[in-house]
Amino acid sequence: MKYQDDNHYIDRVLNGDVSAYAMLVAKHKNLVFSIALKILNNREDAEEIAQDCFLKAFQALKTFEKKSKFSTWLYRIVYNTAISKTRKKRLDLVPMDNYVIHNYTEDGVASAVDEIDPEEQKVMIERAMEKLSDDESLLITLFYKGENSIEDISNITGLSMSNVKVRLHRIRKKLHDELSITMRKTVN
Amino acid sequence: MIEQDDFLRKLIQQSPLESPSDDFVDRVMENITLAPELAPVRKSYLSYANTAIPYAILSLILVVVFTTSDFPFLNWLPGREYFQNSILPYFGSLFTGLKIVFTSKYVTFGILISISAGVLFLIDNWFSKRSTV
Numbered sequence: 290m291k292y293q294d295d296n297h298y299i300d301r302v303l304n305g306d307v308s309a310y311a312m313l314v315a316k317h318k319n320l321v322f323s324i325a326l327k328i329l330n331n332r333e334d335a336e337e338i339a340q341d342c343f344l345k346a347f348q349a350l351k352t353f354e355k356k357s358k359f360s361t362w363l364y365r366i367v368y369n370t371a372i373s374k375t376r377k378k379r380l381d382l383v384p385m386d387n388y389v390i391h392n393y394t395e396d397g398v399a400s401a402v403d404e405i406d407p408e409e410q411k412v413m414i415e416r417a418m419e420k421l422s423d424d425e426s427l428l429i430t431l432f433y434k435g436e437n438s439i440e441d442i443s444n445i446t447g448l449s450m451s452n453v454k455v456r457l458h459r460i461r462k463k464l465h466d467e468l469s470i471t472m473r474k475t476v477n
Numbered sequence: 478m479i480e481q482d483d484f485l486r487k488l489i490q491q492s493p494l495e496s497p498s499d500d501f502v503d504r505v506m507e508n509i510t511l512a513p514e515l516a517p518v519r520k521s522y523l524s525y526a527n528t529a530i531p532y533a534i535l536s537l538i539l540v541v542v543f544t545t546s547d548f549p550f551l552n553w554l555p556g557r558e559y560f561q562n563s564i565l566p567y568f569g570s571l572f573t574g575l576k577i578v579f580t581s582k583y584v585t586f587g588i589l590i591s592i593s594a595g596v597l598f599l600i601d602n603w604f605s606k607r608s609t610v
Contacts, residue, residue: 308506314502318502340501344512348512411491
């Protein structure tokens with residue numbers, strides 16, 4: 290289904306058409322649920338939190354100032370609510386002096402993976418993603434699947450932009466290493 | 478590096494996101510219809526700076542201060558003497574009756590309680606305004 294811009298639905302809701310909120314829920318439910326699931330590790334709890342967050346967002350919709358994206362605002366609500374529920378520590382800061390840029394473009398993993406069947410590619414990336422910690426998986430989901438910018442992720446998680454960059458770089462490296470290992474196994 | 482990032486992006490976007498149960502949207506909408514109305518918007522105190530109210534109050538205070546004070550450098554103000562000699566005594570006589578009420582210790586005690594309650598209310602209002610979702 291093709292959705293319209295979030296602000297279109299928000300304006301309709303604020304003008305009294307509550308049913309337009311269903312479109313916003315349908316559009317964001319998977320990512321909201323995924324964020325909650327990565328923090329809570331329990332489908333039932335994640336679904337409950339996701340529901341609560343959509344309700345909270347609805348009730349606070351008038352206070353949303355459209356300075357940021359609705360999705361960033363909503364994901365921040367989900368992140369904070371899920372973290373409060375677990376009383377889990379927020380994402381740790383990464384010391385900047387550990388930030389070493391590795392060049393991982395040399396071994397041609399990209400071109401090798403490209404030659405593999407799309408279904409197999411999917412399995413490979415899912416296996417590689419399973420090796421990530423919950424925090425890493427959350428960041429990568431926000432960045433690649435949620436298409437959030439570094440700034441958006443910084444706003445959602447409360448991490449500084451440089452820390453988000455460092456973490457994402459490390460996760461990419463980790464994913465790349467995992468894919469290389471899987472590729473080698475496939476070839477052998 | 479950018480090519481590598483695109484490659485990962487493409488690959489990761491192929492894997493589906495986790496999804497909640499099929500009736501998730503219906504249940505959210507059901508909760509919304511049962512929930513109270515949209516929360517009222519609380520206006521920021523700073524937004525009042527864009528209205529005429531604070532400037533009107535400030536102007537009124539300045540007018541009263543300028544016209545009632547004994548500062549010699551304010552003698553040039555037109556009509557100041559008339560205000561001090563004719564208008565102020567009139568207002569003074571208006572409030573003479575109230576003066577007796579306000580000198581009562583019971584009333585003073587009541588006023589103190591009201592002011593304290595007002596200050597507490599403003600502090601509470603200020604903190605609840607600052608809390609975010």
